[in-house]
Amino acid sequence: MTITLQQLNACDATEFVRILSGIYEHSPWIPERAAAKRPFANLTALKQALQAEVDHATEEEQLGLIRAHPELAGKAAIAGQLTKESTGEQAKAGLNNCSPEEFATLQKLNADYNAKFGFPFIVAVKGPTGKGFTRQQIIATFTRRLKNCRADELVEDLRQIHRIAELRLNDLFGYTPALGNTIMEWAETIGAWSDDDDGLTCAYMTMAHRKTAVQLATWMREAGMEVHIDAVGNVVGRYLSDRPDAKTLMTGSHYDTVCNGGKYDGREGILLPIAVVKHLHARGEKLPFHLEIVGFSEEEGVRYKSTFLGSNAIAGRFDMKLLDKLDADGISMRAALLDAGHNPDEIPRIARRPEDLLGFVEVHIEQGPVLLERGLPAGIVTSIAGSCRYLVELTGVASHAGTTPMHMRKDAAAAAAEIILFVEQRCAQAPSLVGTVGQLNVPHGSVNVVPGACKLSLDIRAADDATRDAARDDILREIEAICARRNIEFRIDLLVSAPAVPCAPWLMEQLAAATERAGIAPFRLTSGAGHDAMAIAAVTDVAMLFTRCGNGGISHNPLETMTADDAEISAQIFLDFLRNFKVK
Structure with a gap:
């Protein structure tokens, strides 16, 4: 009963x-x-x-x-x-x-x-x-x-x-999270298609990637949308308004994955709005604006080491020189697109006009533990962290481990260790600031040789550029000081510098109101990870809704998980947001 x-x-x-x-x-x-x-x-x-x-x-x-x-x-x-x-x-x-x-x-x-x-x-x-x-x-x-x-x-x-x-x-x-169940079932379906036999890897323009695109397009059509796959591989579905003067509200995320990744990163932000549109269409319910869902073809950069290909094309910022980049097998991006039936020369025509857009709202699994620790199924993003990434090369002197006195060593790995500890200490000084040395290598290292060289990566992120840049400056100065004290030569190459992207307050307020109506205390948090919304911010206001991530917040990992109930709550918040959306 x-x-x-x-x-x-x-x-x-x-x-x-x-x-x-x-x-x-x-x-x-x-x-x-x-x-x-x-x-x-x-x-x-x-x-x-x-x-x-x-x-x-x-x-x-x-x-x-x-x-x-x-x-x-x-x-x-x-x-x-x-x-x-x-x-x-x-x-x-x-x-x-x-x-x-x-x-x-x-x-x-x-x-x-x-x-x-x-x-x-x-x-x-x-x-x-x-x-x-x-x-x-x-x-x-x-x-x-x-x-x-x-x-x-x-x-x-x-x-x-x-x-x-x-x-x-x-x-x-007697409650069933119908939308959440649909989202989870769809994620399982496309999560079974991988470039690898073990785990989920879906890289740009591989067969698994192309199969996923076709399936997303099928679900969009079944949901009542006009659908096409554009020249860069974005899957675009439009749920059209009856109003002749209607503008477009955009949503979506990416469907490519990292190597051996999770089933929900990016993909939730495509599947969830499709499920919502299917719900609206089944009820014969139209919106006073066009709703466009974009399954962005590439965000992670696995195959060609270039990120945000799909969203940058939408934003009119696709670098056509990237078409000449080669993958590990020597296949150019242009050749991969042509083989998939796309015309790369049409990519510039993908760009959207800002005057046609009302905004962009991306739903995404959090990829972190903040909502999990607070016991909240969903939260509103305030800012997407800006990042700067460097490759640091340290050069000392390789010498005999047994005969070189400790005070006479020019140990590049010891300098790297000191740098890593300083990064950890400095980046613990502000709430949204994080610093990571994710790659560390001693070329030609040997158990009985004092390391003469060391290479390490450096990734610094924060919700605002001033906080990030202050930490960056301190870290670069400390690298110089450590190397001077240890008689180590160094070289620092900038790999990426991306500014932080604040979310639009007027969109955040509407998401917060929908969250509260769903029975959840609105909670605001920053995103330490990059998202397609960063690229789309070049042409329109953006906002993000995060869904709680389970298993301690693990993401970019097969253990990445969420529940059907949490997916349902995010879907209901998004549906409520659409029904009550007010133009700026």
Whole structure:
């Protein structure tokens, strides 16, 4: 039997607790405290309120909640002592049908986890879509998380409990995240097409890339859009307004991936608006403006080491000299486009006119842990960080490791180590500032030779250019000082310098209003990663909506994940934003 939110809001506190008694395992104190927060505007607001009570509880209460949950395939399950909810969830993942080897593995993992952390391992076995993890996926997750520290696992267990509660509330209210399920299913479909046999790699104009483009175009047409694939490979769908004087609001993201990447980076921002348009079209609902969804063909730069090809073409900033660039196999970009049936000479005609556009709003998985740590399914981006990237080459003297006294060495790797530590220290001084040495190489290094050369990369980012540039200047000065003190020669080459892109306040305000109507406290955050919106900002105002990223915020990685419920919330926010959109 399902229940309505109206009934839950109207009943007395005792009945409220009774109805929600099975949502958080053996923990009636959670609904008892949340009852006073009524009325709840929607199911999401109820979920957020229950979650807040757990997050604001004492650690002792949180540990009690965790310990109230049974082990996976543990003694309680064997003895038939699980709650109705836990019984169904473990059965959904097939934990009642473990092989002897799987059962033994789970018992060993349960024991090791409890011994290390002092509480049981919790995972929402129904997974991100509610369809259930396989036993193999559960064991892999269990094994990976066993390597974490206690503080991280305490927080992660609570997150998993919130996910379990969310799924139980969906069942109680008979709620299905229809848009979210569609987005996740589509992501699975195109996520199976890769340049590599293992993992997901979809580089520019490969067969997997071209197949993905055709599928996106198909879904756009089925959703009621006019569709074409342009000369640079962008998949463009237009949901046309009935108004003859209508202008265009743009949205979209990229469908290429990094090597061995995730299924949602970029792609969520294409699939989500297609699902929303399909919903509008099914209802016969038109908008007072044209909505254009662009699946940008290339953002990551994997094949030709040139990023934002698709969005720069839309912005009228495509560098035609790039057509002569060669990939690792010696194939030019021009040849790759021609082989895919595109005419590279038509690329300049792709550019949009600013006067035709109302703005650009990109939905994207966060690719970080900020929303996850705050327990929020979505957030509004304030600025996309500007970055500067350098290659630093250090030259000392290679000498015998056994005969060169420590005070006489010109050790290039030791200088690099000192530089790395300074980057870490300096870039910890401002909230949005980050600095990374992602590449480090000792050419011709040997175990018994003092390093005579070292190469390292340097990436500095911040939400505003002044903060980034101040850190950059300090770091470059320190590199010079370190090298002078150590008698090391150095060379610094600038690879990339991109300014920060602030999001338009008037668009942010409308996204925030839609977020609040969805039952979520609007939260603003910066984006440390680059996005297609950076390029489109050259022709129109931009904004971004982030969706929570699971697994600790991991992205550019096969572990990148989000849930159907979070995708649904972002879709509902975007739909509400469209329906209430006001022109600047």
